[in-house]
Amino acid sequence: TDSLGLFENVMRRFYQFPEPTSEGLLDDESHVPPEYDFVIIGAGSGGSVLANRLTEIPGWNVLVLEAGGEEIFLTEIPLLAPVLDVTSFNWGYKTEPGLADDKGKGGFCLAMEGGRCNWPRGKAVGGTSVINYMMYTRGSRGDYDAWESMGNPGWSFREVLPYFMRSENIRIPKLDRRYHGTGGFLDVAHSPYASKLRDAFLGAADEMGYRVNDYNAERLLGFSVAQANLRNGRRVSASKAFLKPVRDRPNLRISKASRVTRIALDSQRRRAIGVEFVRNRRRHFVRVSKEVLLCAGTLNSPQLLMLSGIGPSEHLRSIGIPVVQDLPVGLNLQDHVSMSALTFLVNESVTVVEARMASNPANALDFFLRGTGPLTIPGGAEGLAFLNTNRPARSLGSKDRRPGNSLFGDDDEPNVLAENDSDHSDIEIVMGLGALTGDTSGSVRRILGLREDFVKEVFGRYEGHDAFTLVPILQHPKSRGRVTLKSADPFHWPKLEANYYEEQDDLDTMVKGIKKAIELAGTKSFKRYNATLLPVAFPGCRDVRFNSDPYWACVSRQVSTTLGHFVGTCKMAPREDFGVVDARLRVYGIKGLRVVDASVMPTIISGHTNAPTFMIGEKASDMIKQDWGEFVRPSRL
Numbered sequence: 001t002d003s004l005g006l007f008e009n010v011m012r013r014f015y016q017f018p019e020p021t022s023e024g025l026l027d028d029e030s031h032v033p034p035e036y037d038f039v040i041i042g043a044g045s046g047g048s049v050l051a052n053r054l055t056e057i058p059g060w061n062v063l064v065l066e067a068g069g070e071e072i073f074l075t076e077i078p079l080l081a082p083v084l085d086v087t088s089f090n091w092g093y094k095t096e097p098g099l100a101d102d103k104g105k106g107g108f109c110l111a112m113e114g115g116r117c118n119w120p121r122g123k124a125v126g127g128t129s130v131i132n133y134m135m136y137t138r139g140s141r142g143d144y145d146a147w148e149s150m151g152n153p154g155w156s157f158r159e160v161l162p163y164f165m166r167s168e169n170i171r172i173p174k175l176d177r178r179y180h181g182t183g184g185f186l187d188v189a190h191s192p193y194a195s196k197l198r199d200a201f202l203g204a205a206d207e208m209g210y211r212v213n214d215y216n217a218e219r220l221l222g223f224s225v226a227q228a229n230l231r232n233g234r235r236v237s238a239s240k241a242f243l244k245p246v247r248d249r250p251n252l253r254i255s256k257a258s259r260v261t262r263i264a265l266d267s268q269r270r271r272a273i274g275v276e277f278v279r280n281r282r283r284h285f286v287r288v289s290k291e292v293l294l295c296a297g298t299l300n301s302p303q304l305l306m307l308s309g310i311g312p313s314e315h316l317r318s319i320g321i322p323v324v325q326d327l328p329v330g331l332n333l334q335d336h337v338s339m340s341a342l343t344f345l346v347n348e349s350v351t352v353v354e355a356r357m358a359s360n361p362a363n364a365l366d367f368f369l370r371g372t373g374p375l376t377i378p379g380g381a382e383g384l385a386f387l388n389t390n391r392p393a394r395s396l397g398s399k400d401r402r403p404g405n406s407l408f409g410d411d412d413e414p415n416v417l418a419e420n421d422s423d424h425s426d427i428e429i430v431m432g433l434g435a436l437t438g439d440t441s442g443s444v445r446r447i448l449g450l451r452e453d454f455v456k457e458v459f460g461r462y463e464g465h466d467a468f469t470l471v472p473i474l475q476h477p478k479s480r481g482r483v484t485l486k487s488a489d490p491f492h493w494p495k496l497e498a499n500y501y502e503e504q505d506d507l508d509t510m511v512k513g514i515k516k517a518i519e520l521a522g523t524k525s526f527k528r529y530n531a532t533l534l535p536v537a538f539p540g541c542r543d544v545r546f547n548s549d550p551y552w553a554c555v556s557r558q559v560s561t562t563l564g565h566f567v568g569t570c571k572m573a574p575r576e577d578f579g580v581v582d583a584r585l586r587v588y589g590i591k592g593l594r595v596v597d598a599s600v601m602p603t604i605i606s607g608h609t610n611a612p613t614f615m616i617g618e619k620a621s622d623m624i625k626q627d628w629g630e631f632v633r634p635s636r637l
């Protein structure tokens with residue numbers, strides 16, 4: 001589309017190889033045999049891991065049904081990740097409008113077209129990992145210990161860590177190997193490109209009393225260069241990592257462009273017996289002898305369960321779907337909302353300005369010939385900081401290191417974290433090397449769904465200026481959204497309600513996060529570049545004093561941007577606590593049906609959700625093997 005802007009033209013000039021990606025094509029099963037041991041719905045992050053691990057058992061036949069198609073060369077270029085949102089690799093969902101009330105109070109996504117938030121979801125073999133920003137973060141130890149204490153045995157940090165490590169092929173030297181795996185399918189690396197601002201970001205850590213650390217090891221809190229799923233400077237999607245290496249297994253079949261419409265249930269035996277899907281406008285049905293594994297993601301897995309008669313009974317009845325199993329499907333929706341228009345102007349050419357990048361062919365050459373250069377920056381994001389806005393940073397700083405938090409209990413002093421939760425992060429700040437000032441083609445505006453008049457008023461005067469963005473992200477929202485059906489038609493979009501900032505606490509924390517980001521840009525490290533907050537008041541917030549707390553609260557309701565970290569709609573929990581699946585990810589009340597994707601997370605983790613979804617896939621594959629009597633090598637530390 002034209003939204004790909006100048007980049008696409010330049011890329012096409014330098015990349016004319018026939019293969020869609022550097023790793024080649026996957027098989028496409030046009031003729032699908034009528035029965036499988038397992039059918040996996042969705043070849044996303046969760047589904048790809050499962051497909052790989054289950055076909056390790058030669059006697060098991062596995063079919064993967066995926067609505068999307070193959071990745072292409074464009075999806076491999078890390079810096080271009082944001083523009084993929086405006087391609088057919090994105091399902092293109094939008095939420096219900098986040099309107100303010102009669103008195104003009106409340107609301108969210110108010111500066112977006114129609115007051116609706118854009119909610120991107122990947123539609124491809126590889127799922128959302130084909131369009132995501134490639135950040136590799138696991139969350140904190142406390143996140144998983146909380147899952148376990150909610151009644152989910154086996155999900156404590158100690159128990160899930162081996163599954164993170166099993167996937168991993170760490171390419172970053174000197175990281176603590178007690179927390180990192182080598183030889184797994186999933187590459188984890190730094191971008192080979194480092195801007196000057198990346199150094200400024202790390203320098204600011206010390207000034208603010210934080211440490212520079214590996215957020216995937218002992219401590220989450222601190223500043224770090226982004227760890228990302230990259231190989232030779234290119235994206236490593238779930239497909240590239242987990243599917244392509246095993247594509248020659250005779251017991252694995254992948255059917256692309258196959259849109260699942262329903263899971264067939266035998267309501268007498270209360271068991272999943274098959275899957276209906278549409279391919280090339282024809283309806284198909286496959287039988288399943290062992291299990292249906294639902295991996296369609298947080299927005300589509302609940303949709304498919306409800307279409308199949310599993311969900312809140314009143315809601316299903318209201319749209320004419322016979323109820324097979326009453327469960328709280330679609331509730332408990334959580335996401336990481338952010339404010340991605342916090343812009344700082346700088347006085348040197350140290351950021352990504354689209355027109356400048358695209359007009360320099362050296363960037364494309366560096367990328368295609370050597371796998372280096374600024375095109376390898378994942379989604380334009382260079383640095384991550386995990387903060388706790390309620391605690392003075394000094395107490396965590398490099399000059400006052402706290403003991404404890406060793407998983408291995410080999411610290412001299414006792415573990416203080418368990419007692420005072422001192423590794424809890426309520427805000428993450430991502431440093432993006434560009435800003436809406438540099439978005440000359442308007443693609444980022446369209447991706448975020450911001451109204452054109454809004455962007456013109458705020459950024460118009462500074463168009464083409466060097467600027468960077470600090471994006472504060474609310475880590476643990478109290479507000480909950482939901483997914484429901486608009487009708488019984490499987491081709492209708494589900495109804496998506498975000499409910500951002502319904503809880504005042506969420507807004508208050510976001511305001512604190514924004515102020516932390518401003519403090520960060522005010523450190524000496526950034527002052528070297530004369531980092532200056534864009535001095536323009538946002539439309540809709542001009543009746544409040546610029547840069548005051550109420551002003552930032554107002555701005556947060558205007559620019560409520562998602563990170564696409566939707567979780568929770570098929571909650572893993574005891575049934576009496578509104579669980580949809582049990583701790584072995586089995587849907588309550590229905591045999592032969594599990595959910596294995598981000599939707600099972602009972603609460604959202606700190607950081608980004610892709611690595612945790614891979615972990616869920618790894619752990620689920622062991623549970624499935626155990627439940628069908630296959631030998632599983634114990635995963636121990």
Ligand SMILES: Cc1cc2nc3c(=O)[nH]c(=O)nc-3n(C[C@H](O)[C@H](O)[C@H](O)COP(=O)(O)OP(=O)(O)OC[C@H]3O[C@@H](n4cnc5c(N)ncnc54)[C@H](O)[C@@H]3O)c2cc1C
Pocket residue numbers: 041042043044045046047065066067068085119120121122123124125126127128129131132133134135136137258259260261295296297298300301304563564565566596597598599608609610611613
């Ligand atoms: C723009 C964006 C940026 C992100 N950046 C990061 C990041 O940097 N780091 C990070 O950790 N996380 C990131 N995430 C989140 C992360 O990628 C997801 O949490 C993760 O990929 C979810 O995996 P999943 O298996 O639950 O779902 P998905 O990967 O979305 O897989 C679901 C699959 O099911 C298919 N499907 C759905 N319905 C049907 C149907 N009816 N029939 C057939 N197939 C169907 C879909 O096409 C898709 O392929 C980002 C997300 C977005 C949207």
